[in-house]
Amino acid sequence: xxxxxxxxxxxxxxxxxxxxxxxxxxxxxxxxxxxxxxxxxxxxxxxxxxxxxxxxxxxxxxxxxxxxxxxxxxxxxxxxxxxxxxxxxxxxxxxxxxxxxxxxxxxxxxxxxxxxxxxxxxxxxxxxxxxxxxxxxxxxxxxxxxxxxxxxxxxxxxxxxxxxxxxxxxxxxxxxxxxxxxxxxxxxxxxxxxxxxxxxxxxxxxxxxxxxxxxxxxxxxxxxxxxxxxxxxxxxxxxxxxxxxxxxxxxxxxxxxxxxxxxxxxxxxxxxxxxxxxxxxxxxxxxxxxxxxxxxxxxxxxxxxxxxxxxxxxx
Amino acid sequence: xxxxxxxxxxxxxxxxxxxxxxxxxxxxxxxxxxxxxxxxxxxxxxxxxxxxxxxxxxxxxxxxxxxxxxxxxxxxxxxxxxxxxxxxxxxxxxxxxxxxxxxxxxxxxxxxxxxxxxxxxxxxxxxxxxxxxxxxxxxxxxxxxxxxxxxxxxxxxxxxxxxxxxxxxxxxxxxxxxxxxxxxxxxxxxxxxxxxxxxxxxxxxxxxxxxxxxxxxxxxxxxxxxxxxxxxxxxxxxxxxxxxxxxxxxxxxxxxxxxxxxxxxxxxxxxxxxxxxxxxxxxxxxxxxxxxxxxxxxxxxxxxxxxxxxxxxxxxxxxxxxxxxxxxxxxxxxxxxxxxxxxxxxxxxxxxxxxxxxxxxxxxxxxxxxxxxxxxxxxxxxxxxxxxxxxxxxxxxxxxxxxxxxxxxxxxxxxxxxxxxxxxxxxxxxxxxxxxxxxxxxxxxxxxxxxxxxxxxxxxxxxxxxxxxxxxx
Numbered sequence: 021x022x023x024x025x026x027x028x029x030x031x032x033x034x035x036x037x038x039x040x041x042x043x044x045x046x047x048x049x050x051x052x053x054x055x056x057x058x059x060x061x062x063x064x065x066x067x068x069x070x071x072x073x074x075x076x077x078x079x080x081x082x083x084x085x086x087x088x089x090x091x092x093x094x095x096x097x098x099x100x101x102x103x104x105x106x107x108x109x110x111x112x113x114x115x116x117x118x119x120x121x122x123x124x125x126x127x128x129x130x131x132x133x134x135x136x137x138x139x140x141x142x143x144x145x146x147x148x149x150x151x152x153x154x155x156x157x158x159x160x161x162x163x164x165x166x167x168x169x170x171x172x173x174x175x176x177x178x179x180x181x182x183x184x185x186x187x188x189x190x191x192x193x194x195x196x197x198x199x200x201x202x203x204x205x206x207x208x209x210x211x212x213x214x215x216x217x218x219x220x221x222x223x224x225x226x227x228x229x230x231x232x233x234x235x236x237x238x239x240x241x242x243x244x245x246x247x248x249x250x251x252x253x254x255x256x257x258x259x260x261x262x263x264x265x266x267x268x269x270x271x272x273x274x275x276x277x278x279x280x281x282x283x284x285x286x287x288x289x290x291x292x293x294x295x296x297x298x299x300x301x302x303x304x305x306x307x308x309x310x311x312x313x314x315x316x317x318x319x320x321x322x323x324x325x326x327x328x329x330x331x332x333x334x335x
Numbered sequence: 336x337x338x339x340x341x342x343x344x345x346x347x348x349x350x351x352x353x354x355x356x357x358x359x360x361x362x363x364x365x366x367x368x369x370x371x372x373x374x375x376x377x378x379x380x381x382x383x384x385x386x387x388x389x390x391x392x393x394x395x396x397x398x399x400x401x402x403x404x405x406x407x408x409x410x411x412x413x414x415x416x417x418x419x420x421x422x423x424x425x426x427x428x429x430x431x432x433x434x435x436x437x438x439x440x441x442x443x444x445x446x447x448x449x450x451x452x453x454x455x456x457x458x459x460x461x462x463x464x465x466x467x468x469x470x471x472x473x474x475x476x477x478x479x480x481x482x483x484x485x486x487x488x489x490x491x492x493x494x495x496x497x498x499x500x501x502x503x504x505x506x507x508x509x510x511x512x513x514x515x516x517x518x519x520x521x522x523x524x525x526x527x528x529x530x531x532x533x534x535x536x537x538x539x540x541x542x543x544x545x546x547x548x549x550x551x552x553x554x555x556x557x558x559x560x561x562x563x564x565x566x567x568x569x570x571x572x573x574x575x576x577x578x579x580x581x582x583x584x585x586x587x588x589x590x591x592x593x594x595x596x597x598x599x600x601x602x603x604x605x606x607x608x609x610x611x612x613x614x615x616x617x618x619x620x621x622x623x624x625x626x627x628x629x630x631x632x633x634x635x636x637x638x639x640x641x642x643x644x645x646x647x648x649x650x651x652x653x654x655x656x657x658x659x660x661x662x663x664x665x666x667x668x669x670x671x672x673x674x675x676x677x678x679x680x681x682x683x684x685x686x687x688x689x690x691x692x693x694x695x696x697x698x699x700x701x702x703x704x705x706x707x708x709x710x711x712x713x714x715x716x717x718x719x720x721x722x723x724x725x726x727x728x729x730x731x732x733x734x735x736x737x738x739x740x741x742x743x744x745x746x747x748x749x750x751x752x753x754x755x756x757x758x759x760x761x762x763x764x765x766x767x768x769x770x771x772x773x774x775x776x777x778x779x780x781x782x783x784x785x786x787x788x789x790x791x792x793x794x795x796x797x798x799x800x801x802x803x804x805x806x807x808x
């Protein structure tokens with residue numbers, strides 16, 4: 021599937037920065053020099069650029085199967101290959117040779133689609149990473165994919181092993197589908213690391229967003245069962261936390277000019293009713309009506325730290 | 336030399352059972368999910384007893400109006416039903432460890448044989464239990480506490496009159512003081528455990544739920560997904576219908592049907608299943624039912640005849656083939672099940688005889704699949720010309736079929752072999768082309784040609800050929 025360029029995916033850009041922030045939360049308790057980041061960074065390696073900018077001590081490995089994307093990655097590599105190893109292989113082949121001896125890991129399984137094979141890879145990975153590793157998984161979450169009766173039946177058939185109820189059908193609302201996908205990930209995690217095992221997968225954040233097609237993304241930590249409370253306390257003060265499989269948070273940032281953003285930023289941070297305050301500061305609607313505008317501006321207030329500036333530049 | 340026998344220096348030995356045998360050892364032989372299903376079996380046996388005394392009460396489906404509700408939390412497990420309760424005159428069977436030889440027979444069609452299921456399930460989960468039951472005029476509570484479990488001399492369990500009468504006859508079992516491993520599964524693994532338990536109930540009680548029984552797990556109703564086989568009811572022509580065999584042998588009724596549940600898969604579907612696990616084979620294979628309980632569900636191993644005696648091993652290309660074989664007996668000891676009632680006794684003479692028929696049916700449908708795999712679209716038309724019928728509906732519809740008696744084989748019975756359509760041979764001037772390309776590239780070409788990246792790969796390939804052919808001409 022052809023994706024729009026990253027500068028046209030502001031919500032995905034926010035999501036990327038939430039990963040950077042999640043790593044910041046547990047940095048105090050962990051030595052990042054022991055970590056390797058594994059990602060599927062696409063042609064521009066944007067996530068690798070961010071990791072390198074924020075945490076240069078983390079080693080990085082990119083996994084890419086497409087020959088042309090791989091060549092573009094070689095062109096866009098953000099640092100010396102001593103820090104970033106570009107591997108050209110299918111992810112499941114990579115996974116077959118990966119083991120806990122590779123050391124503590126941060127994985128971003130950044131999939132384009134929602135397939136059982138992806139959930140299967142996630143489950144395999146859970147059993148392979150050492151304790152204190154972070155895993156983020158992104159999956160397509162688009163209700164339009166399941167409008168036809170045939171597609172809904174295929175969904176049930178394909179995901180039966182991880183559905184909360186065998187008869188559940190993919191919901192028509194984006195938020196409900198995101199919740200279902202999260203439940204499927206939760207079941208997959210409980211199956212891969214059951215209570216009889218010493219390790220557990222603890223969620224730390226989950227989001228849904230749509231830059232065109234809907235996406236769901238969840239980040240969690242694989243830890244020793246006895247360390248669960250330590251993991252939770254490391255993230256307890258993080259605004260974006262989701263430590264108990266609660267409802268995924270929507271990322272739906274508004275399209276604002278730089279001038280508007282700078283103007284609004286003077287009002288932030290705000291506690292309650294940030295949307296209403298920002299609308300008042302702006303003085304005009306940016307959506308069809310007042311509630312929608314307030315909701316979008318509330319999104320801006322929630323995520324403005326993570327919202328990059330896309331600038332036009334003369335090369 | 337004295338003719339007297341020397342005095343026996345040995346005394347008789349104590350062979351009375353110890354509690355830990357029941358409490359800690361027998362429980363190792365069964366999974367937690369299966370133990371819970373044993374409790375559900377008791378509910379269904381209760382229905383059969385209740386029906387024996389009360390009749391069907393005009394209910395359309397045999398299990399209509401009966402329900403069981405399961406709830407688990409990190410500190411307790413509860414199952415409650417309205418299935419008639421445990422009559423006081425059955426207390427010796429219900430609460431003793433094991434079944435006496437001289438016990439009178441139970442209601443026809445029950446599955447309890449060994450008198451161990453409910454007790455084993457309780458001991459599997461926790462140290463404390465309260466069983467409250469009401470059957471007609473009898474209403475009493477039976478309480479097991481940790482002292483009883485630990486005291487080797489204590490074999491009698493106190494029984495008290497129930498504190499209040501229920502609106503319907505039934506039984507509630509509450510288990511507390513859960514073992515840590517069980518409590519973890521009910522809390523830390525709760526989501527996955529509930530999902531797996533619901534899947535097991537939906538499959539193993541598929542016929543019973545289909546006949547009206549209602550089961551809830553943590554307040555969520557379980558929906559059965561019965562296997563439906565394609566049945567072309569136009570009896571005047573050849574078409575896709577199941578292979579059916581029925582017999583009665585030594586007090587056991589057998590009814591077997593195997594056929595297609597869906598069109599046979601195209602080559603693209605088969606490769607996708609293998610490469611991406613996109614399609615699931617969960618519906619394919621044999622379901623073996625004993626007195627309405629599915630003891631095997633969609634099995635695809637040698638146990639049900641796959642991969643032996645001329646039947647190919649299960650492969651994704653056989654995803655459309657599914658069969659059901661039902662054994663029904665008034666005396667459950669005659670059924671070919673294992674002691675756990677969750678598996679088939681593969682050495683049972685009756686099962687081995689019936690398995691010959693199962694393999695014969697499989698060979699018909701695997702042959703059809705092999706013959707038509709290169710023409711899946713044409714085969715789809717045959718299959719879609721029929722209606723998917725449930726097992727009970729197949730039994731009814733089979734009344735109009737021409738069965739032949741099979742007296743020469745064991746067990747003797749009646750057989751219906753469908754005449755499945757055979758493909759015409761490929762014309763001599765036609766050639767088949769097949770090739771493999773990267774999925775992302777096929778999607779790209781699909782998008783280019785049809786504005787749809789998800790276009791079927793064979794359609795994409797065929798269009799590419801047609802375009803080049805047009806240029807070549």
